[in-house]
């Protein structure tokens with residue numbers, strides 16, 4: 643028997659009504675070491691080691707995202723983004739838990755303010771898929787006390803209400819789209835009630851990892867709070883599926899601009915050809931490539947980091963071959979986390995980067 647069929651079996655008979663239901667996808671996320679055993683095909687020693695990784699940094703993969711993996715390829719770009727890797731716990735490779743020093747830019751717990759006119763709020767620490775390259779993987783570290791965000795919401799809102807210079811609030815996490823429509827509605831409503839908050843922004847990977855989350859009901863909820871911008875994170879052209887395209891289209895139809903913030907990841911999208919296909923694919927589905935982030939020096943992600951010179955080389959080639967609408971700003975977080983720095987082309991100098 644193909645070892646992979648063991649893993650796919652439970653979903654074979656799943657009716658479309660369930661598969662297309664984000665709550666089903668969320669409930670059936672592949673989590674923890676036991677599930678990894680089912681498809682890893684590794685020898686027992688390596689399996690045990692991988693279990694160690696998933697204990698340090700939890701695993702969560704939606705059936706949908708898992709279905710995008712070419713399971714014959716251990717270096718598959720989708721698999722590498724969601725499947726644990728032994729190098730994550732080889733801490734001698736460098737990096738720190740919080741390279742952007744977000745924790746020291748929190749005037750109140752859960753609210754990050756690095757710029758005078760905007761702030762970011764952590765609405766949850768949960769994501770549908772835990773990206774192995776995440777720059778907030780510290781929030782899920784088992785050794786840390788997990789942060790319960792809900793009780794922090796009121797102090798965050800009170801702070802925003804007091805700080806009149808804040809005109810833009812970014813809902814982040816974790817992934818805000820793991821919250822119910824009702825919960826999101828309540829948060830957005832409270833923010834909209836603050837007169838000086840002009841613009842809202844949501845950062846979510848849901849269109850990529852669980853596109854069925856974008857429902858007509860969600861779009862109706864979000865529509866009420868425009869101007870509202872939506873940033874997502876496609877990192878590889880294989881993630882641009884008809885389902886993902888439809889999710890983005892629904893947001894656009896609701897009047898919500900969708901932009902993309904990719905992360906430059908070694909072995910995943912660090913080639914001109916892959917990046918071009920990704921950017922042109924995004925343009926085809928009307929998603930604006932906004933930023934290409936240089937992977938932050940987060941502990942346990944060294945194996946994803948690409949040399950800046952290589953990033954620049956890719957950008958340079960792109961600049962000569964794709965339209966300006968396809969071209970993201972290539973930015974790097976400076977050590978200390980004070981600012982993000984464009985690396986590169988003079989024509990992006992007027993862009994102030996902010997994730």
Ligand code: SF4
Pocket residue numbers: 768769771772773775776777778779815816817846847
């Ligand atoms: S969805 Fe975003 S916050 Fe969640 S793990 Fe991925 S990169 Fe991190």
